[in-house]
Amino acid sequence: MTPPYDPSPVTTPLGTETSDFSVRALAGLPEVAPGDDLARLIAAAGPGLADGDILLVTSKIVSKAEGRVLAAGDREAAIDAETVRVVARRGPLRIVENRQGLIMAAAGVDASNTPAGTVLLLPLDPDASARAIRAGLRETLGVDVGVLVTDTFGRPWRNGLTDVAIGSAGVRVLDDLRGGSDSHGNPLSATVVAVADELAAAGDLVKGKTAGRPVAVVRGLARLVGGDDDARALVRDPADDMFRLGTSEAVREAVTQRRTVREFTDEPVDPAAVRRAVAAAVTAPAPHHTTPWRFVLLESAASRTGLLDAMRDAWIEDLRRDGKPAESIAKRVRRGEVLRKAPYLVVPCLVTEGSHHYGDERRDTAEREMFVVATGAGVQNLLVALAGERLGSAWVSSTMFCRDVVREVLGLPPEWDPMGAVAVGHPAGPPKPRPERSASAFIEVR
Structure with a gap:
C-alpha cells in the first residue's frame, strides 16, 4: 500500500520559535487533465493532512487542471502573447514581465x-488558484492548511534554478523582522524574509523535477498558516x-x-551624482584624441544668481537694441x-585646444x-x-548668446566657449507622454 508521504523528511532547526519542521513529497497523484478537481486529487493522495x-x-x-x-507549434508566439514587457533579451532567450506581473524567462x-505540439501557460491568477485548492481541502477533509503554488525561476547573479512561490492562500509569505534585534542586540532595519520562497525551495528538494511528485507537504510551521498574503x-x-532592465535595454531606455x-523640487542635488555624470560625459568621441569639454559646476546660490542676473541684463540690452517693446521683453x-528654478546649474564649455588650422575658411x-x-x-552623455x-x-x-558676460562673471579663460547651461534637479513630476517617432521618417538608404 502506498503511504501518503515519502518516508524520509527533510528536517531543519528553526531557532527558538519551533524545534523543527518536515517536508515530504505527496505520492500517488495521477496525471492531471483539464477540468480535474485538484483539491480532491490531493485529498485522495494525502488523507492524513x-x-x-x-x-x-x-x-x-x-495549469493542466485549469486548461x-x-x-502551439510556435512557442515564441505563445511567449509574445503572455509578455507585457521585455526586461532583457540575449539571442533567443527573453526575460520578460508576464501577465501575472512575474519577471521570468520566456514568460513562464x-x-x-506536456504532449508534443503543446505548451503550458502559467495559471491566470495563481493566488486565486491557491485559494481554490485551500477551500477545496477544507471542504473535503475539514482541515485548515496553507497553500503555495510554486514555479521554477532562475535568479540574477546566481547560477542554477530554484522553486519560488507564485501563488499563495493562507500563508504568511513575508516575515518582516524590521524593528527587532539579532542575537547580539543589533537592530534589524532591512530584514524581510521571503518565507514563501524558502518553503517553495525546500519543497523542490523532495518533489524533484522528474520524479512525478508535484505536491509537497510541510509540517511543523503552523505559525505561518492563516495569513492573508x-x-x-x-x-x-x-x-x-534597481535592476528593472537588462543591459542593452537599460542603455536604450536611458537614451529615450x-x-x-x-x-x-526643493530637494538638494548630490554633487557626487553630478560628478559621476561628468565622468560619463567625457567619454564622448572627440577629434584628434582631444578633450574638448569643460564643465563649470555652479553649486552655490550666489554663483547661480550672479550669472543669471548678468545674463538677464545682457539679454534685455540686446532686445532693446532690437527695438522690442517693454511688454515683449x-x-x-x-x-x-x-x-x-533649478537648484543646480552646469555650464558646459568648448575648448578647441588641439584643433588643426588649415589657413582657408572652408576647412577651418x-x-x-x-x-x-x-x-x-559630451553634453548628451551628461x-x-x-x-x-x-x-x-x-x-x-x-x-551662447552672451559668452563674454559668462566668462567675466565666472572668471573663465578666454578660450573657453560656454555652450548653453544645464539646469539640474529632482523632477517635480513625471514628464508628459511623448509620441513615438518612427525612425523611418529620418532615414535615407542608398
Whole structure:
C-alpha cells in the first residue's frame, strides 16, 4: 500500500520559535487533465493532512487542471502573447514581465511535461488558484492548511534554478523582522524574509523535477498558516526595483527616457551624482584624441544668481537694441526663468585646444564644427547620465548668446566657449507622454 508521504523528511532547526519542521513529497497523484478537481486529487493522495500543514503545489498541475494547455507549434508566439514587457533579451532567450506581473524567462511558457505540439501557460491568477485548492481541502477533509503554488525561476547573479512561490492562500509569505534585534542586540532595519520562497525551495528538494511528485507537504510551521498574503507581495514594486532592465535595454531606455525637465523640487542635488555624470560625459568621441569639454559646476546660490542676473541684463540690452517693446521683453525674460528654478546649474564649455588650422575658411570652419559636435556628444552623455542618477535636466542655449558676460562673471579663460547651461534637479513630476517617432521618417538608404 502506498503511504501518503515519502518516508524520509527533510528536517531543519528553526531557532527558538519551533524545534523543527518536515517536508515530504505527496505520492500517488495521477496525471492531471483539464477540468480535474485538484483539491480532491490531493485529498485522495494525502488523507492524513492536518491543520497547520502547508502544501507546495507545482504550477504545472494547476495549469493542466485549469486548461492552460495551448496547442502551439510556435512557442515564441505563445511567449509574445503572455509578455507585457521585455526586461532583457540575449539571442533567443527573453526575460520578460508576464501577465501575472512575474519577471521570468520566456514568460513562464513551458514545453516540458506536456504532449508534443503543446505548451503550458502559467495559471491566470495563481493566488486565486491557491485559494481554490485551500477551500477545496477544507471542504473535503475539514482541515485548515496553507497553500503555495510554486514555479521554477532562475535568479540574477546566481547560477542554477530554484522553486519560488507564485501563488499563495493562507500563508504568511513575508516575515518582516524590521524593528527587532539579532542575537547580539543589533537592530534589524532591512530584514524581510521571503518565507514563501524558502518553503517553495525546500519543497523542490523532495518533489524533484522528474520524479512525478508535484505536491509537497510541510509540517511543523503552523505559525505561518492563516495569513492573508498574496504572492504578489513578493514582487518588488517598480519604484524600488534597481535592476528593472537588462543591459542593452537599460542603455536604450536611458537614451529615450532622457527628457527635458523644467520644474524641480526643493530637494538638494548630490554633487557626487553630478560628478559621476561628468565622468560619463567625457567619454564622448572627440577629434584628434582631444578633450574638448569643460564643465563649470555652479553649486552655490550666489554663483547661480550672479550669472543669471548678468545674463538677464545682457539679454534685455540686446532686445532693446532690437527695438522690442517693454511688454515683449518682459515676456521673453519670463520664458527664460527655467534656469532660476533649478537648484543646480552646469555650464558646459568648448575648448578647441588641439584643433588643426588649415589657413582657408572652408576647412577651418569644418574643423570647428567637429569640435562643436563633440561637445554636443559630451553634453548628451551628461544628460543621459543625470537621468540615470534620477535627476532631471534641461539644456538651455542662453549662455551662447552672451559668452563674454559668462566668462567675466565666472572668471573663465578666454578660450573657453560656454555652450548653453544645464539646469539640474529632482523632477517635480513625471514628464508628459511623448509620441513615438518612427525612425523611418529620418532615414535615407542608398
